[in-house]
Amino acid sequence: MELIKMQHIYIIGSKGIPARYGGYETFVEKLTAGQKSPDIKYHVASRRDNTELSQENDVFEYNGAEIFSIDVPNIGPAQAIAYDIKALQWAIKNAKDIEAEAPIFYILAARIGPFMGKYVKQIHALGGTYLINPDGHEWKRAKWPLPVRKYWKVSEKGMVKHADLVVCDNPAIERYIQEDYKRFDPKTTYLAYGTDVQPSQLRSEDKIVKEWYSSKSVRENEYFLVVGRFVPENNYETMIREFMSSGTEKDFVLITNVEHNKFYNSLLKKTHFDQDKRIKFVGTVYNQELLKYIRENAFAYFHGHEVGGTNPSLLEAMATTKLNLLIDVDFNREVADQSSLYWTKEDGALCNTIHTALNMSAERIEQQSIIAKERVEKLFSWELITSEYEKLLLEKNE
Numbered sequence: 296m297e298l299i300k301m302q303h304i305y306i307i308g309s310k311g312i313p314a315r316y317g318g319y320e321t322f323v324e325k326l327t328a329g330q331k332s333p334d335i336k337y338h339v340a341s342r343r344d345n346t347e348l349s350q351e352n353d354v355f356e357y358n359g360a361e362i363f364s365i366d367v368p369n370i371g372p373a374q375a376i377a378y379d380i381k382a383l384q385w386a387i388k389n390a391k392d393i394e395a396e397a398p399i400f401y402i403l404a405a406r407i408g409p410f411m412g413k414y415v416k417q418i419h420a421l422g423g424t425y426l427i428n429p430d431g432h433e434w435k436r437a438k439w440p441l442p443v444r445k446y447w448k449v450s451e452k453g454m455v456k457h458a459d460l461v462v463c464d465n466p467a468i469e470r471y472i473q474e475d476y477k478r479f480d481p482k483t484t485y486l487a488y489g490t491d492v493q494p495s496q497l498r499s500e501d502k503i504v505k506e507w508y509s510s511k512s513v514r515e516n517e518y519f520l521v522v523g524r525f526v527p528e529n530n531y532e533t534m535i536r537e538f539m540s541s542g543t544e545k546d547f548v549l550i551t552n553v554e555h556n557k558f559y560n561s562l563l564k565k566t567h568f569d570q571d572k573r574i575k576f577v578g579t580v581y582n583q584e585l586l587k588y589i590r591e592n593a594f595a596y597f598h599g600h601e602v603g604g605t606n607p608s609l610l611e612a613m614a615t616t617k618l619n620l621l622i623d624v625d626f627n628r629e630v631a632d633q634s635s636l637y638w639t640k641e642d643g644a645l646c647n648t649i650h651t652a653l654n655m656s657a658e659r660i661e662q663q664s665i666i667a668k669e670r671v672e673k674l675f676s677w678e679l680i681t682s683e684y685e686k687l688l689l690e691k692n693e
Contacts, residue, residue: 304337305340306323376407390421405447464604488605488607517546520550530622530640539568547574614667621637622638635667636663
C-alpha cells in the first residue's frame with residue numbers, strides 16, 4: 296500500500312495568527328481552522344509582535360499549523376519587505392531540514408519581487424512550487440509616497456514573472472494580471488476570499504447592544520453605515536459630501552480607526568462635517584458579534600473601496616446588511632453583481648443613489664437582501680473557500 300505523503304504549505308505575507316488584523320490574517324486563520332484534509336501541514340510566518348504567543352515562542356502550534364515567529368526591525372515601508380524575505384529564508388531552510396517533498400510556498404502580497412529570482416531557484420531546487428496572491432493594486436494606494444508606490448509596481452512585476460501560479464481573489468484582478476503581464480504568460484487561477492455567513496447571536500435587548508446604541512445616540516435601522524480603514528482611496532470625502540447634501544434624517548455612522556491626521560483635517564476643512572450632527576465617527580468595534588449586529592441593523596451600507604480585489608468588508612456587508620450602496624468599479628461588480636445599488640464619484644451621483652434607497656419599499660429592500668445573502672452563501676462562505684484551497688494545494692503536486 297502506497298503511503299500518502301504530507302503536503303507541506305508555507306504561508307508568508309500575513310502578520311500571522313492568531314489573527315489580530317485584517318484580510319490576509321483572517322484568511323490564514325480561517326484556512327487553518329477549517330482544515331479538512333489530514334494530508335496538509337501548514338507552516339505560517341508570524342511577526343514577532345503579532346501576539347503574546349509569537350512574542351514568547353520562536354515556533355508554536357495553532358489551529359494545527361506550525362507558526363514560526365520572525366524578528367524584524369521597525370524601518371517604515373521596508374519593514375514588510377524585510378519580514379517577507381526573512382520568513383521565506385526560514386521556510387526554505389525548514390523545508391530542507393525536514394526533507395519536505397514538493398513543498399508549496401504561498402506568498403500573500405507582492406512585496407519582494409526584485410529578490411524573487413534568487414529564491415525561486417532555491418524553491419525549484421527543492422522540488423517546490425511558488426504561488427503568489429498579488430492583493431489588489433497596492434501600488435495605487437494613496438497612503439504610500441510616490442517612490443514607494445513605484446517600488447510596489449516593480450515588485451508586483453517580479454512576483455508575477457517568477458510565479459508558478461498566480462492566485463487571484465477577484466476575476467478583475469485575474470484579467471489585470473493576464474493583460475498587464477502578458478509577456479510572462481502567467482498561469483493564473485481565481486480563488487475568492489471568504490466571509491462568515493452566520494447571523495449575529497445578539498438581540499436588541501442584550502446589554503452590550505443597548506449600551507452601544509445609547510452611547511452613540513444611534514437608533515436601529517435609522518443609519519447608513521461604513522466600516523473600513525480611514526484612507527483616501529476608500530472615498531470618505533465623496534460619501535460624506537454626498538450624504539450631507541442628501542437631506543436625509545437618518546445618521547451616517549462611520550466605524551473606522553480615525554486618527555486626527557492630515558487626511559482627517561483636510562476632510563474636515565473641505566466638508567465641515569463636524570457641523571452636521573448626523574455624521575457620527577464612533578471609533579472601532581472589536582467585538583465581532585456586536586459589529587455583525589450593527590451591520591445587520593443598518594438601513595444601508597456604503598462601500599467606497601476602489602483599490603483592491605475582493606474586499607472582506609464588502610463580503611461582510613453582503614452577508615449582513617439589508618441594502619448595499621457600492622462605488623461602481625469592476626472589483627465590486629464582480630463580487631456583488633445585481634445584489635446592490637451602485638454610485639460613481641460624479642457630483643450628485645451618490646446623493647441620487649441615497650434617494651433611490653430611501654424610496655425603495657421594504658419588500659424591495661428585503662428582496663435585495665436575499666439576493667446578496669444567497670450569493671455570499673453560494674460563492675463566498677469560508678467552508679467553500681477552504682475546501683477549494685485544499686483541492687488546489689493537493690492538486691499542485693499530484
